[in-house]
Amino acid sequence: MTAATTGTGDLAIRIRAVDKWFGAVHANRAADLEVVRNEINALVGENGAGKSTLMKIVSGLQPPDRGTIEVNGRDVTGWSTAEAIRAGVGMVHQHFMLVPTLSVAENVVLGREPGGRAMFDRAQAIRDVESLVASSGLAVDANRLVADLSVGEAQRVEILKTLYRGARILLLDEPTAVLSPPEVADLWRVLRRVRDQGTTIVLITHKLDEIMAVTDRITVMRQGATVARMVTKESTPEGVARAMVGRDVSLAVQSSAAQVSADTAPALEIRNLTVRGARVARAVNEVSLAVRPGEILGIAGVEGNGQSELLDAIVGFRAAEGGSLRLGGADLTRASVRARADAGLAHIPEDRHHRGLILDYSIAENLILGLQHRFSTGAQLDRAKIRANAEQQVRAFDIRPTDPALAVRGLSGGNQQKVVIARELSREFSVLVAAQPTRGVDVGAIEFIHDALRKARNAGKAILLVSAELREILTLSDRIAVMYGGRIVTEFARADATEEVLGPFMTGARRDGAAA
Amino acid sequence: MTPERRTALEEALLPPLVALAVALVAGDLLILTYGEAPGAVWRLMLEGTWGNAYGIGQVLYKATALAFTGLAVALTLRVGLFNIGAEGQLAAGGFAAGLVGLALPAGTPMLLAVALCVAGAAVAGGITGAVPGVLRAKFGAHEVIVTIMMNFIVLAVLNYIVSAHLHVPETLHTPSINAGAVPRLADSIAAFHGSAANWTVLIAGATIGAVAWFLFRTRAGFEWRAVGLQPGAAEYGGVQVGRVWRNAMILSGAIAGIGGVNFVLGYKGYYEDGFAGGAGFLGIAVALVGRNHPLGVAIAALFFATLSQGGLAINAMVPKQMVEVLQGIVILAVAASVPEVRALVRAAAGKRRAAEAS
Numbered sequence: 001m002t003a004a005t006t007g008t009g010d011l012a013i014r015i016r017a018v019d020k021w022f023g024a025v026h027a028n029r030a031a032d033l034e035v036v037r038n039e040i041n042a043l044v045g046e047n048g049a050g051k052s053t054l055m056k057i058v059s060g061l062q063p064p065d066r067g068t069i070e071v072n073g074r075d076v077t078g079w080s081t082a083e084a085i086r087a088g089v090g091m092v093h094q095h096f097m098l099v100p101t102l103s104v105a106e107n108v109v110l111g112r113e114p115g116g117r118a119m120f121d122r123a124q125a126i127r128d129v130e131s132l133v134a135s136s137g138l139a140v141d142a143n144r145l146v147a148d149l150s151v152g153e154a155q156r157v158e159i160l161k162t163l164y165r166g167a168r169i170l171l172l173d174e175p176t177a178v179l180s181p182p183e184v185a186d187l188w189r190v191l192r193r194v195r196d197q198g199t200t201i202v203l204i205t206h207k208l209d210e211i212m213a214v215t216d217r218i219t220v221m222r223q224g225a226t227v228a229r230m231v232t233k234e235s236t237p238e239g240v241a242r243a244m245v246g247r248d249v250s251l252a253v254q255s256s257a258a259q260v261s262a263d264t265a266p267a268l269e270i271r272n273l274t275v276r277g278a279r280v281a282r283a284v285n286e287v288s289l290a291v292r293p294g295e296i297l298g299i300a301g302v303e304g305n306g307q308s309e310l311l312d313a314i315v316g317f318r319a320a321e322g323g324s325l326r327l328g329g330a331d332l333t334r335a336s337v338r339a340r341a342d343a344g345l346a347h348i349p350e351d352r353h354h355r356g357l358i359l360d361y362s363i364a365e366n367l368i369l370g371l372q373h374r375f376s377t378g379a380q381l382d383r384a385k386i387r388a389n390a391e392q393q394v395r396a397f398d399i400r401p402t403d404p405a406l407a408v409r410g411l412s413g414g415n416q417q418k419v420v421i422a423r424e425l426s427r428e429f430s431v432l433v434a435a436q437p438t439r440g441v442d443v444g445a446i447e448f449i450h451d452a453l454r455k456a457r458n459a460g461k462a463i464l465l466v467s468a469e470l471r472e473i474l475t476l477s478d479r480i481a482v483m484y485g486g487r488i489v490t491e492f493a494r495a496d497a498t499e500e501v502l503g504p505f506m507t508g509a510r511r512d513g514a515a516a
Numbered sequence: 517m518t519p520e521r522r523t524a525l526e527e528a529l530l531p532p533l534v535a536l537a538v539a540l541v542a543g544d545l546l547i548l549t550y551g552e553a554p555g556a557v558w559r560l561m562l563e564g565t566w567g568n569a570y571g572i573g574q575v576l577y578k579a580t581a582l583a584f585t586g587l588a589v590a591l592t593l594r595v596g597l598f599n600i601g602a603e604g605q606l607a608a609g610g611f612a613a614g615l616v617g618l619a620l621p622a623g624t625p626m627l628l629a630v631a632l633c634v635a636g637a638a639v640a641g642g643i644t645g646a647v648p649g650v651l652r653a654k655f656g657a658h659e660v661i662v663t664i665m666m667n668f669i670v671l672a673v674l675n676y677i678v679s680a681h682l683h684v685p686e687t688l689h690t691p692s693i694n695a696g697a698v699p700r701l702a703d704s705i706a707a708f709h710g711s712a713a714n715w716t717v718l719i720a721g722a723t724i725g726a727v728a729w730f731l732f733r734t735r736a737g738f739e740w741r742a743v744g745l746q747p748g749a750a751e752y753g754g755v756q757v758g759r760v761w762r763n764a765m766i767l768s769g770a771i772a773g774i775g776g777v778n779f780v781l782g783y784k785g786y787y788e789d790g791f792a793g794g795a796g797f798l799g800i801a802v803a804l805v806g807r808n809h810p811l812g813v814a815i816a817a818l819f820f821a822t823l824s825q826g827g828l829a830i831n832a833m834v835p836k837q838m839v840e841v842l843q844g845i846v847i848l849a850v851a852a853s854v855p856e857v858r859a860l861v862r863a864a865a866g867k868r869r870a871a872e873a874s
Contacts, residue, residue: 317751338754347752355752358745369742370753376735383733407524 011073012037012169012200013058018067020053020224027053029224030067035169040191040201042211042232045221045244046442048412051204054221055171058202059091060084071169090162091171096154100147105129107146108160132160137193139186151304152183159190169200176210180302181470181503188214206244206443208237220244245443258295258457258478265329266290267462268314268345268431273323275306275313277486283309285486286323291431291462296453298465298477299488302506306486307466308350311435314464315347316340328430341370346424350435350466356420357408364390364404367423389426397422398448414445421449425456432456435466450476470499470506484508532805532816535849542845543838550834557830564829565822571829573701573711577778579814579821580713581606583720584775585799586817587727588645588768590808592659594731595764596744601648601663602772603796604670605641609773610780611674612640614787617693617780629695634719634777641773642766644670649765653758659765667796678789689788698782714782721814723771728810740764772796801847 013035020028028050035041043051056062058069060081068077071087079087098107105126114128115121129142138156146154155175162170172191176184191214195201203215211218211232218235220228220243228243242248268291277283284306291297301307312318314325316337324333327343335343349355357366367390368375375386390404397418401411408416417438424432434453438446453476457463467473473480474497481491482505489511492501504510544554565571585602592599599605616636620629648662682690698715702708731737742750743760751757779791802820806812820843827839 315752336754336756337751341754349752351748354746354748356749358742358749360745361742365738369749372735372738372753379734379736381733381735381738 010037011035012071013202014070014073015054015058016068016070018054018057018064018069020050020057020062020065022053027224028057028064028067031221031224032226033219034229035200035202036217037200038195038198039216040195040203040214042215042218043202043204043221044206044211044218044240046206046414046444048223048414048442049221049244050224051221052173053224055091055173055202055204058084059089059171061091085165085167088166088168089171090165090167090169092155092158092162092173092175094173094175094177096158098146098154098157100145102146103142104140104144104146104149104157104160105142107157108132108142108164110161112165128164129160132164135197136160136163137190138163150183151178151302152180152186155179155187156190159194163194163199168198169202170194171202171204173204174206175203176205176207177468178303180507181499182507184210208240211240212237222246241443260292260295260478262292264292264294266326267293267328268464269326270314271324271326273310273313273325274321275309275318276321277306277309280486282321283486284313287483287486287488288323289464289481289488291464293430293460293462294457295478296457296463296465296476298467298473298480299483300467300470300473300480300502300506301483303468305483307435307483309486310483311347311350311433311466314433315345315349338370341427344428344430346427346429346432348420348424348432348434348437350439352416352420357416359409360407362390362405363394363399363408363411363419366408366419367393367404367426369423371423371427393419393422393426396426397452412442413440414442417441417449418445421452425452430461432461432463433466434463436468437465438467438469438472470502474499482506484511487511528807528809528812531807531850531853532812534853535805535846538849539842539846543842546838546841547834550838552833557833560830560833561822561826565826569705569707570709570711571825573708573713574825575818575821576701576717577712577714577783577821578824579817580717580720580778580782581775581795582798582802582817582820583724583814584778585772585796586802586806586813587723587799587810588772588775589799589803590806590810590813591727591731591771592764592768593803593808594744595740595760596747597652597659597761597764599645599648599663599765599768599772600660600800601644601666601769601796602775602799603792603794604663604667605644605769605772606775606792606796607674608644608670608776609637609641609770610776610791611677611787612636612773613696613777614690614693614780617696617785618691620693620695622694624695626695626697626699630698630777630781633693633696633781634774637773637776638770639773641776642770644773645765645767645769646762649762649769652765653762659761671790675789678787682787683789684786687788688790689784689786692785693781696781697785698777700782712783714778716778716782719774719777723774724810724814727771731810772799798843801843804847805850 011034013033015031015033017030017032018028019030031050031054033054045051057064060079060083063078068075070076071089108129109125113120114124126142133140133142138160140153140156146157175187179187191201205211215232218230218232218240219226220240222244271288273284273287274282275284287310289297299307309318313320316335320333324331326332327345330343332340332343353359358369364386368386375382387404394402394404399415399418399422408419437453438449441449453463465473465476478494479491480494480497481488482502484505485508490505547554547557565575585606588602588605589599613633613636616633620632644666647666648659651657651662652659678688678690684691701713702711731741739750739755740760742753743755743757747757780787798820802813802816806816823839823843827836
């Protein structure tokens with residue numbers, strides 16, 4: 001096909017013309033993949049491009065509807081997960097599958113415990129895992145409980161698990177989504193080392209900087225089909241992005257920071273807010289912040305540092321233990337979710353499947369979720385009004401497919417998120433809390449969503465942006481605060497903030513307020 | 517019809533049809549092992565149910581109670597709860613209807629008397645349902661456990677009240693009501709003579725329509741279904757999930773309670789201990805086979821009533837217990853086939869797409 005095609009001899013995985021349907025969704029369309037042995041291969045593409053499906057087929061979780069899979073030259077089409085593991089194919093999923101109450105060593109050997117027929121040899125398990133830790137460079141204490149590990153450490157345990165089972169082909173699904181910048185650097189070091197020891201790696205991602213930084217080869221998928229293969233050294237980020245989206249995309253971190261006078265009365269003001277978490281007493285610890293009309297305040301930070309609890313407390317899902325929350329001067333600390341929304345609080349929730357959408361409801365129904373009292377006459381829903389609203393929003397936000405009667409479940413991630421954003425931006429609001437607004441959304445939709453947020457800002461709305469993507473924070477925010485350990489540890493004007501400046505604060509290495 | 521809607525319709529309709537086919541085959545085998553001809557037995561069953569006015573009347577009578585309990589269970593499943601307590605709620609409703617009928621003076625205008633008795637039944641059933649509803653909403657107590665326990669408590673308490681204080685000597689039923697009797701269908705249509713069918717069936721039909729309207733046309737129904745599908749998203753939409761759970765259990769109990777009117781006001785004219793006779797539990801099967809849709813519940817109620825009445829009709833050839841086996845098979849087949857059928861329909865839809873695309 002291209003210059004990247006190699007002789008079949010050194011291919012660890014070779015996929016030919018695979019088709020996979022999920023009901024009406026054509027997830028893979030004659031997809032091809034060649035994974036070269038002993039290299040880090042990137043499988044990239046927008047969300048819904050079919051990357052994960054292809055990897056599920058390789059790891060035996062799903063059979064293909066058509067096409068063939070070869071692993072190490074052997075036709076293994078339609079094999080089971082057990083056969084895949086025996087053949088040395090290991091998959092590290094986006095969501096960890098660990099038993100929190102067991103130790104690291106116990107988790108790693110689970111399912112292949114050393115010992116006799118009935119006995120479990122714990123000492124041997126610890127020795128095995130420790131030697132694996134030493135040889136792979138995946139630093140983690142074999143005796144600790146998984147519940148006590150950081151996210152980065154838990155991921156190392158997942159990788160150790162696959163290596164312990166003898167994986168020679170490692171499939172990693174979006175491994176950096178939950179990591180801080182130093183943890184990401186650690187992961188790349190380990191992956192290079194494991195590769196040099198003879199493991200083949202397939203890295204699923206949609207982050208261009210990662211692709212360029214660590215991979216040897218790139219396969220790009222779009223709409224279920226393989227559209228390009230490149231050697232990393234010979235490609236450019238712009239070229240990869242063009243292949244992913246099918247058109248030119250601007251990649252520069254554009255900043256158009258707005259300056260809002262500190263004298264302007266804040267639209268959202270939080271003072272000394274303290275919130276109890278599921279496991280920690282003070283998941284949010286005396287947080288104070290203010291967002292003024294016409295600005296975007298970005299909260300950067302590694303996930304799990306209190307951002308979710310802070311969002312819950314602002315929106316009203318979780319009661320504050322202390323402190324206050326005011327919206328345009330009105331005290332809403334104890335108000336209900338509905339009362340806050342009616343007072344002018346719009347919210348893009350961080351998890352659209354859990355909070356933002358009812359997947360079995362139609363596009364039209366989801367577009368009025370939380371506004372149902374505005375779309376009824378008496379007790380009865382006003383179906384004509386709901387329909388008209390849906391048609392208008394579908395057009396304005398370019399939601400596809402365009403039939404508002406279709407269930408949201410069948411939409412791509414980007415279009416699902418557009419439904420959430422259309423609903424929140426079309427209501428009357430003065431403050432918008434946007435949490436991970438582009439998570440799991442394709443590159444094209446990201447541009448669209450960012451534009452929509454900027455337009456809202458320019459229209460005088462106050463926006464609180466919480467995102468695990470530092471790049472997104474830098475692109476959109478006018479001011480940037482960093483959250484670590486439940487506290488706001490520092491705050492910068494956009495002009496003073498860079499990844500290098502923010503990084504140490506995100507990991508807790510620095511916590512002196514440089515500005516504030 | 518769009519392909520998506522066609523797929524959805526197939527997904528909804530196929531499981532009960534598959535279950536029916538499985539039950540027919542199993543029934544054939546059972547009849548054969550009994551040494552009878554399946555065709556003759558099935559014909560006898562149809563003749564004894566839908567073949568004459570008396571049979572139809574009996575089916576309608578049995579379906580009426582099942583429609584109420586089936587609706588009650590379906591309504592809670594729509595908000596993500598599982599009400600196993602329809603049996604106790606049905607009994608409590610019947611008892612209350614009987615009490616009101618006893619307390620009213622003879623000669624109370626019929627419509628007023630019936631309305632008061634129905635209200636009494638709804639309140640009693642609603643209170644029985646409120647206990648698990650409030651415990652769930654306030655303390656997170658699992659409604660399955662609490663409704664099972666409520667069945668024991670309610671049935672035992674009613675048994676005590678009737679046997680110790682209210683029974684007619686030598687029986688386990690209360691004295692006959694003074695007012696509130698619901699007329700039989702046979703009073704206006706002679707062909708139904710002898711059957712227990714009464715105008716409660718109209719109340720059942722109206723309730724089915726009202727529940728369908730409530731679930732699919734009102735704002736509250738929108739919020740209730742949202743709670744059942746995705747509680748987190750409903751909460752995000754400003755819905756108070758605990759309150760919906762509590763109200764749904766109360767409404768569910770009230771509907772099951774009204775079902776008691778069918779027997780107490782429409783058939784016997786008094787409350788009798790144990791009259792519910794499993795109709796509350798069969799309501800679970802009715803809701804399951806009816807896919808929690810009010811129309812589906814109506815059809816399923818008629819189906820199970822047909823089986824039940826049909827069992828009596830074929831008793832001369834094969835034991836009527838055969839239909840109980842069939843009931844069990846239908847329930848098992850529906851429960852087992854829902855995910856499988858869904859996967860099959862999706863796969864078929866995918867193939868259709870593939871064929872159209874290539």
